[in-house]
Amino acid sequence: MPVPQQPDLTALPSSSSAQRAAAVLVGSGTSGATVDDGQVLRRRLPLSFWISAVFLAIIVLAAVTADWLPFVDPVEDYDPQALAAGPSGEHLFGTTSNGNDVLSIVVQGARTSLIVGLFAVALGFFFGGLLGLVAGYFRGWFDTVISAVIDILLAFPALVLALAIVSFKGPSLTVVTITLGILAIPAVARVARAATLQYASREFVLAARTLGASHKRVIFREVLPNVVIPMAAVSLVAVAVVMVAESGLAFLGAGVPADTPSWGSLMKLGQGQLDKGAAHICLFPAAALFITVYSLNTIGDTLRQRFDVGRGVL
Amino acid sequence: MSYFARKIGFLLIVLVAVTFLAAALIRLLPGDPATVIAGASGATEEELDQVRADLGLDDPLPVQYVGWLGDAVQLDLGRSYISKLEVRDTISDRAPVSFQLMLYAQIITLLIAVPLGVFTAYKAGTRFDRTANGITFAFLSLPNFVLGFLLIYLFAVKWNLLPASDYQPLSDSIGGNLKGLLLPALSLGLGQVAVYSRLLRVDMIATLQEDYVTMAKAKGLPIRRVLWRHALRPSSLGLLTVVGVNVGSLIGGAVVVEQVFQIPGVGLGLIGAIQARDYIVLQGLVAFVAIVYVLVNFSVDVLYAVLDPRVRHARASAA
Numbered sequence: 001m002p003v004p005q006q007p008d009l010t011a012l013p014s015s016s017s018a019q020r021a022a023a024v025l026v027g028s029g030t031s032g033a034t035v036d037d038g039q040v041l042r043r044r045l046p047l048s049f050w051i052s053a054v055f056l057a058i059i060v061l062a063a064v065t066a067d068w069l070p071f072v073d074p075v076e077d078y079d080p081q082a083l084a085a086g087p088s089g090e091h092l093f094g095t096t097s098n099g100n101d102v103l104s105i106v107v108q109g110a111r112t113s114l115i116v117g118l119f120a121v122a123l124g125f126f127f128g129g130l131l132g133l134v135a136g137y138f139r140g141w142f143d144t145v146i147s148a149v150i151d152i153l154l155a156f157p158a159l160v161l162a163l164a165i166v167s168f169k170g171p172s173l174t175v176v177t178i179t180l181g182i183l184a185i186p187a188v189a190r191v192a193r194a195a196t197l198q199y200a201s202r203e204f205v206l207a208a209r210t211l212g213a214s215h216k217r218v219i220f221r222e223v224l225p226n227v228v229i230p231m232a233a234v235s236l237v238a239v240a241v242v243m244v245a246e247s248g249l250a251f252l253g254a255g256v257p258a259d260t261p262s263w264g265s266l267m268k269l270g271q272g273q274l275d276k277g278a279a280h281i282c283l284f285p286a287a288a289l290f291i292t293v294y295s296l297n298t299i300g301d302t303l304r305q306r307f308d309v310g311r312g313v314l
Numbered sequence: 315m316s317y318f319a320r321k322i323g324f325l326l327i328v329l330v331a332v333t334f335l336a337a338a339l340i341r342l343l344p345g346d347p348a349t350v351i352a353g354a355s356g357a358t359e360e361e362l363d364q365v366r367a368d369l370g371l372d373d374p375l376p377v378q379y380v381g382w383l384g385d386a387v388q389l390d391l392g393r394s395y396i397s398k399l400e401v402r403d404t405i406s407d408r409a410p411v412s413f414q415l416m417l418y419a420q421i422i423t424l425l426i427a428v429p430l431g432v433f434t435a436y437k438a439g440t441r442f443d444r445t446a447n448g449i450t451f452a453f454l455s456l457p458n459f460v461l462g463f464l465l466i467y468l469f470a471v472k473w474n475l476l477p478a479s480d481y482q483p484l485s486d487s488i489g490g491n492l493k494g495l496l497l498p499a500l501s502l503g504l505g506q507v508a509v510y511s512r513l514l515r516v517d518m519i520a521t522l523q524e525d526y527v528t529m530a531k532a533k534g535l536p537i538r539r540v541l542w543r544h545a546l547r548p549s550s551l552g553l554l555t556v557v558g559v560n561v562g563s564l565i566g567g568a569v570v571v572e573q574v575f576q577i578p579g580v581g582l583g584l585i586g587a588i589q590a591r592d593y594i595v596l597q598g599l600v601a602f603v604a605i606v607y608v609l610v611n612f613s614v615d616v617l618y619a620v621l622d623p624r625v626r627h628a629r630a631s632a633a
Contacts, residue, residue: 048448148324152331155604155611157584159569164588164596169344244457248570251459252585267463271574274463275471275478283467286460294455301451 049302052295059292063111074104074261084278094280096269102281106288108261112173113292116246116256117239119177124184124242125235131185132192133227137200137219146189153186159245167254176249176256180242191234195227229307236300240293247289263289317619325612332608336601337382338375340593347371350591351395365395369593391598396590401598404583409565409602412572412579414484414491416564418499420557423506430507431514431553432541438519450508462501462574469497479576498575502568506560510553517549551622558614562607 062069078099079091087094093102135146165179199205200223208218249255250264258265263285270282340347348365365371370378385391391401430450434443453461470478476497482490521527522545530540565580572581580599587595 148327148331152328152335155328155332155607156335156600157563157569157603157607160581160584160588160600160603163569163585164339164343167588168591240455247457248459251570252573254588267459271463271466274467279467279471282463286463290456290460293457294452297451297455 045302048298052298055291056295056299059110059288059295060114062107063114066107066111069107071104071107072101074100074108075259077101077104084273084276084281086278086280093284094278096266096281097273097278102266102284105261105266106263106285109263109266109285110288110292112256112260112262113243113246113289115173116177116180117243120181120184120242120246121235121238123178123181124188124238125231128185128188129192129227129231132189132194133196133219133224135189136193136196137215137223139200143193147193150186150190150193154190158183159248162245162249163252163254166249171255171257173256173260176246180245184238184242188234188238192227192231195230196223199223199226230304233300233303233307236296236303240296240300243289243296244293247285318616321612321615321619325608328608329605332604333383333386333601334379336597336604337379339597339600340369340371341375343593345591347591347593351593386601391601392594394592394595396592397595401595404595405580405598405602408578408580408583408599411481411483411577412565412568412581415495415498415502415568415572415577415579416561418492418495419502419506419564419568420561422499422503423510424557426504427507427510428514428546428553431511432518432546434511435515435518435522435549436537436541438515443515446511447508450511453504454506454508456505458501458505458568459570459574461504462498462571465497465500466574481575481577495577498568498571498577501571501574502564509556513556514549514553517552518545521545521549551618554621555614555618558610558617562610562614565603565606565610 079085079095079101080099082088082091082095083099084097085091085095091101091103093106095101096105131146135143162176162179162183166175169175169179205218205222208222213221246255247262247264247267250262251268253265253268255264256262266285267282270278270280270285273279273281335342347369348362348371351365351369370381373381389402391405393400394404430446434446437443456464466478469476477494478497480490480494482494484491518541527540527545530544531537535544568579569581569584571577572579573585576582580603584596584599584603586592587599
């Protein structure tokens with residue numbers, strides 16, 4: 001129940017329904033104190049957390065070491081004997097209608113997705129986090145303006161803008177990454193602002209100010225360390241969101257260039273084969289995306305719950 | 315009613331800003347629209363100038379905006395250079411399709427999420443609660459187009475129960491319309507079950523600890539009645555908010571799902587406009603989507619204030 005417990009958030013003139021929704025996502029304050037939170041503290045990390053961590057480790061490892069692993073080249077190598085062939089000993093995930101190895105594309109596609117996800121989120125969190133931190137700390141007219149701008153920008157369908165920019169600019173890994181990173185800024189700023197608000201008026205901030213600390217010092221030494229942990233949990237979910245967006249763009253034909261392996265373009269290739277007995281082309285990258293997103297969400301969610309409890313105890 | 319006056323004032327500012335950005339979109343996107351529109355190679359300098367004048371690209375941005383806005387308030391959003399169709403007609407053809415899809419998706423989500431939220435709150439901490447949470451969370455992690463592929467594979471290819479892509483207007487056949495939109499609506503809706511049911515669960519748990527709920531139980535009312543008649547309504551405000559946000563964004567936001575199932579809605583229109591470099595249509599559709607989003611959010615805020623008087627009056631901390 002974000003509203004009653006968050007008078008700070010909703011009392012502002014610029015607060016909108018979406019902002020309250022953002023507060024829900026950050027897991028605002030006491031609202032996270034559900035009945036079973038006490039058990040979370042005593043329970044060890046859930047099994048789903050470890051499964052997700054293992055999944056994620058495998059995906060990251062495969063993406064990083066793909067070049068040294070005995071995979072065939074996802075673009076150059078093709079097997080004319082096996083066009084759109086199902087999984088076999090030779091091609092574990094089967095082949096595409098061009099005879100390319102699906103497993104190789106999925107592994108190399110993981111690298112593409114991770115690069116875009118990590119760099120775009122880093123970009124979005126750096127600028128969005130800074131904006132949200134400053135707006136939430138100083139409040140006043142600056143906050144009002146920033147919040148209003150965020151509200152306005154969030155009215156635009158981000159994926160459509162990304163699609164437009166990437167298709168007009170021409171497909172490239174850099175363009176996709178920067179575009180998705182910039183489009184993430186307003187959403188990140190909103191979450192960072194909501195998180196900052198919870199601390200900006202706390203006693204230790206007041207104490208630091210009273211002791212003569214500068215605003216800059218208070219923001220970076222007192223507020224930031226508290227905001228970083230929930231934001232880190234959010235950033236994992238954000239990586240998942242960006243990876244989905246990257247795949248979606250590639251599926252729409254406006255992602256990374258055609259010769260860069262990507263889950264989205266593989267799904268696009270495979271959609272036409274769904275009813276031709278070669279569903280594996282579409283379903284393997286789909287499964288890879290799902291597992292990655294699930295793992296990131298689970299780990300992010302577990303950390304968020306942990307953090308809420310920790311704060312409740314303090 | 316200073317709350318509403320302030321809200322409406324803010325709404326107007328947001329609408330101006332949103333339409334300004336939409337009008338400026340032609341300039342913000344990379345590339346020279348005049349060259350693209352007049353045909354990349356063959357156009358003479360005169361033709362290019364004509365296109366620039368039509369689009370107002372020669373004028374300073376504010377002048378261009380005022381011109382665009384003047385036309386737009388008369389519902390004249392221009393005409394596609396490619397299909398020669400009025401953008402207004404494109405919107406009135408496509409918006410109802412996206413609206414139906416959004417509506418079906420929300421109905422599916424709420425039909426599952428509300429009972430689930432109520433019961434998981436009642437059974438909070440039990441095995442049922444954790445299982446429901448785990449399953450809905452998995453669906454939340456399933457990107458809607460990935461779920462779409464899975465549903466197509468299962469329902470259309472393997473079991474041959476539903477069409478993979480067969481949109482029929484409501485006026486042609488109600489059954490056909492429902493059949494064609496069921497899989498896309500499921501793709502959009504199932505993931506949101508987790509968001510809605512979790513939100514409702516948290517709010518319900520708080521409500522169930524209220525004295526009047528204890529009182530109702532002590533009176534001997536059946537628990538079913540306590541949950542549904544006494545506790546659900548005061549717990550549903552947070553849910554209402556998020557439903558509102560989703561409704562607003564789904565009208566233009568179902569881009570990928572509309573592409574997967576080839577549903578001729580706003581999303582597919584946006585993709586088509588981008589692929590064809592149809593600047594005028596893109597501009598009109600983006601403005602439409604953004605305006606709808608802003609208006610829906612505004613309505614939710616107002617509805618919220620009507621339902622919960624505490625929002626209207628500058629209220630003290632009500633924890």
